[in-house]
Amino acid sequence: MKKTPLYEKHVACGAKIIDFGGWAMPVQYTSVIDEHKTTRSAAALFDICHMGEIEVCGPQAFDLLQFALTRDLAGQTTGQVKLSALLNDRGGIIDDLTVYKMAEESYWLVTNATTREADLERITALGKAKGFDFRIADISDKTGKLDVQGPAAAAVLAKLTGADLPALRFYHFIRSQVAGIPAVISRSGYTGEDGFEIYADAASTGEIWDALLAAGAPRGLKPAGLGARDTLRLEAGMMLNGQDITQETNPLEVPYGWLVDWKKDFAGKAALAAVRDAGIRRKLVGFEMTGRGIARHGYPVLKAQTPIGSVASGTFSPTLQKAVGLAFVDIRHSEPGTEIAVAIREIRSQARIVPLPFYKRQK
């Protein structure tokens, strides 16, 4: 298994390690619920070094990304982050990734851990086919990523950087320093809280990690693992690539229609337009269990004894204190308020489709 630069630190403090897409990652340090609540009430620090970073530069870097990705990047300013989708020729999602405009003719793509090779291959092939003048490089191995998330994240990070954090808007970033180490600080995350994603040289990640833990301790900051990251993102209604989204999923049947700009040309557009015109047949919806039990990935979803779909993500929500999830269901039974059932082992337990997200922070 691949290890992040922080692996030894995780083991030393007693983290439980799991295989996440070929990476040895901490799933929890003490308890998922405790780490989840710490993120909602104070702040938590996550090792996200497994995620990928791809650099795209050159005179036609913009032309390439504008064609490769579904989102219109024309208005993107330097220092702005945009979430977008990379599709295959069938209109299926290869990756949902963020686009960082570092400078004119220079971009970073932040990819999911398990999709970075596929992203690199796809974007390179599209650029070559179009004859664009660009350079592309996978900089994941030399780039470390730490997320500090929670209502106290800004106060903790402010102790370690001269960057003007109050002026940094959501989905924007600045080049600055953290604990004296050059870093890209992005106000974004995957938890539904205020927070930052910090990128720095992989070899310096350990120093930043230690500095954040020390600076954050008086504010209640603790390290948190992928277990809490999963419950936090699910409460916030965010999807997990590889579980909720695969190459067989298109952006219209999951809450990613807003990432598609029909006014421009993009790779996969023809297939996706055909899907749109024919009408989608299934939809990813949020649900909460009203009966007993916890719905898990793969459990069948029923409407009056008839199968209408299956659970994509399901867990116990530490904030709501009930079982919630995301499920693909027949479009005819996808309206919020619809009563459904989930087959949990031998029993059928009642559930209800609800609007997303499950949790929205008070601003």
Add this chain to the structure above:
Amino acid sequence: MSKLNPSDRFYSKDHEWVKDTGNGSVVVGITDYAQEMLTDIVFVELPAVGKKVVKGEPLAVVESVKSVSDVYAPVGGEVLDVNTRLEDNPELVNADAFGEGWIAIVKPDNPGELKSLLSADEYDALLQEEKH
């Protein structure tokens, strides 16, 4: 650190405990080591009273935030009672696995089966192996 494994009961290799009540039935639960490995138990699916269970087959299901784990019947028999408090307070298993977190009372088909289980000392030794 796990709590001491009490010497007044038997243990299975799957980390269940079995305590003889002295009147033809046994109380079954999971060990403190098991709850510590699971952490944050958020749901317990109990068997129906009257259900016949076979030794080594699922008796109950214990779920943490991330995982779903079967609790295997350490002895075969009939379920006489279940700990309904766990329906609303599954965290009792974390707090007191050997006491208030008990799962079911079973009337063994063959009380002699208890002898095939581990003593507290033998279970201690098993845990030492698992931890290394």
